[in-house]
Amino acid sequence: MxxxxxxxxxxxxxxxxxxxxxxxxxxxxxxxxxxxxxxxxxxxxxxxxxxxxxxxxxxxxxxxxxxVDEYEVRKLDPSLRSFLNINRPEDLARISHG
Structure with missing residues (x-):
């Protein structure tokens, strides 16, 4: 870091x-x-x-x-979870619980 x-x-x-x-x-x-x-x-x-x-x-x-085309990304990450944007603690809580 x-x-x-x-x-x-x-x-x-x-x-x-x-x-x-x-x-x-x-x-x-x-x-x-x-x-x-x-x-x-x-x-x-x-x-x-x-x-x-x-x-x-x-x-x-x-x-x-x-x-990179979305199709290429979905081959490795079908749900596109890699693109979730977390800026605040509540963002993390939201995706952690559902």
Whole structure:
């Protein structure tokens, strides 16, 4: 577990910190919309941070991404449970009980 290098930037700040920390060419992130990022993306992340453009979506236009079809995902996760979004304790309680 790493503390964000630059605090208060949301997901982009976390991705930046993780890419700085990993010793491999690729990283795997739990966020369902950005699973494979290479440290080669760091210059673009740094540029976005310098320009105060913290929305993760801005990152997609500047790097190579592969969109995964729902059919491909359902082969591994038929219920799409991997895409559940949990932000608050009540979200976790809701999915834990039904």
């Amino acid at each position: 790493e503390q964000d290098i630059i605090k208060g930037l949301g997901p982009l700040g976390g991705i930046y910190t993780a890419l700085q920390a990993i010793p491999t060419e690729y990283g795997f992130f739990v966020a369902c919309d950005m699973p494979f990022l290479s440290p080669a993306c760091l210059p673009e992340v740094e540029r976005l941070i310098r320009n105060r453009q913290y929305q993760t979506i801005r990152f997609f236009d500047r790097v190579s991404v592969r969109y």
